[in-house]
Amino acid sequence: MKLTWIEDDNTTTVIYENIKSVTAGNGGEVNLPTCYINITECGEIFVNKTITKYPEEYPEVSTGGYYRPKNCKSRHKVAVLVPYRDRKKDLFVYLHNIHPFLIRQKLEYRIFVIEQKGTDVFNRGKLFNAGFVEIKKYGKWRCVIFHDVDLLPLDDRILYSCPTWPKHMCATVAEVKKPKFRSLFGGVSSMDVQQFQQVNGYSNLYWGWGGEDNDLFWRIRAAGLPIVRNRKDIARYTTLKHSVQSPNRLRFALLSSTYQRYKREGISNLKYKLESVTEHHLHTHIIVDINPGKENTTKLISQWIKSRYLE
Numbered sequence: 193m194k195l196t197w198i199e200d201d202n203t204t205t206v207i208y209e210n211i212k213s214v215t216a217g218n219g220g221e222v223n224l225p226t227c228y229i230n231i232t233e234c235g236e237i238f239v240n241k242t243i244t245k246y247p248e249e250y251p252e253v254s255t256g257g258y259y260r261p262k263n264c265k266s267r268h269k270v271a272v273l274v275p276y277r278d279r280k281k282d283l284f285v286y287l288h289n290i291h292p293f294l295i296r297q298k299l300e301y302r303i304f305v306i307e308q309k310g311t312d313v314f315n316r317g318k319l320f321n322a323g324f325v326e327i328k329k330y331g332k333w334r335c336v337i338f339h340d341v342d343l344l345p346l347d348d349r350i351l352y353s354c355p356t357w358p359k360h361m362c363a364t365v366a367e368v369k370k371p372k373f374r375s376l377f378g379g380v381s382s383m384d385v386q387q388f389q390q391v392n393g394y395s396n397l398y399w400g401w402g403g404e405d406n407d408l409f410w411r412i413r414a415a416g417l418p419i420v421r422n423r424k425d426i427a428r429y430t431t432l433k434h435s436v437q438s439p440n441r442l443r444f445a446l447l448s449s450t451y452q453r454y455k456r457e458g459i460s461n462l463k464y465k466l467e468s469v470t471e472h473h474l475h476t477h478i479i480v481d482i483n484p485g486k487e488n489t490t491k492l493i494s495q496w497i498k499s500r501y502l503e
Contacts, residue, residue, distance in 0.1 A: 261300070269334045274340070343379050360422070390417070391415045395453075464481060
């Protein structure tokens with residue numbers, strides 16, 4: 193067997209040659225080579241934003257939004273986790289465009305849409321934590337891609353394969369003129385499952401817009417893990433139009449305490465209630481109540497900010 197590394201600033205690809213057989217996911221032997229894509233044949237792609245109904249294409253995708261290449265064995269088993277509430281049209285556009293993108297990369301993947309039930313302000317971080325717990329019921333994933341529903345890649349060279357280290361994938365948004373990246377880990381990012389557990393996931397405290405991605409950045413740093421970023425000239429995304437959400441007024445106070453609380457606040461103290469699971473053709477839709485105790489979220493945040501709750 194010949195092993196070849198191809199490595200540059202944007203991607204690392206392993207090519208296995210002369211493989212007679214590999215072990216299939218069900219434990220049987222199949223005569224399939226390891227999947228390989230030629231990165232030199234990839235480039236800019238078109239995003240169709242005119243979709244107005246649930247896509248009917250892609251018969252090769254199994255119910256629940258699961259896909260596995262038929263002619264080769266994928267090295268990467270990827271769970272794509274999408275937080276959601278009241279964005280039906282954006283979801284249609286997202287599913288229409290993301291599936292062919294992932295299929296071309298010859299990944300084994302499944303798309304999970306995690307929806308927040310109730311009238312509390314949106315909590316992206318806690319929703320991701322609940323989704324992370326739920327997706328483990330559907331197999332052993334090597335990594336998770338945390339993916340906003342309103343962002344779509346504009347280049348095939350943005351690889352959705354599993355990274356060695358936590359990776360911020362969304363380097364540039366076409367509609368944003370002066371982005372800030374220093375402590376940003378939002379939009380689209382990917383992490384190894386074990387590393388996500390090591391940092392105790394996202395914070396559960398960021399009710400409203402902003403802060404949870406920066407908090408995750410500092411959790412990763414506190415755990416001693418490096419962060420990888422895609423090249424800005426390649427990792428370009430486009431965003432779908434949406435209304436501005438209410439900001440979390442206490443986000444800066446919370447960020448100042450990330451190092452002290454991250455080991456005790458996150459997946460380890462997560463509380464939510466699973467409401468329903470529906471397997472659609474192109475995605476698995478999970479609805480959760482992330483405030484089952486109907487707590488006053490402002491009071492909850494304030495309690496964590498107070499010094500007596502910190503080490």
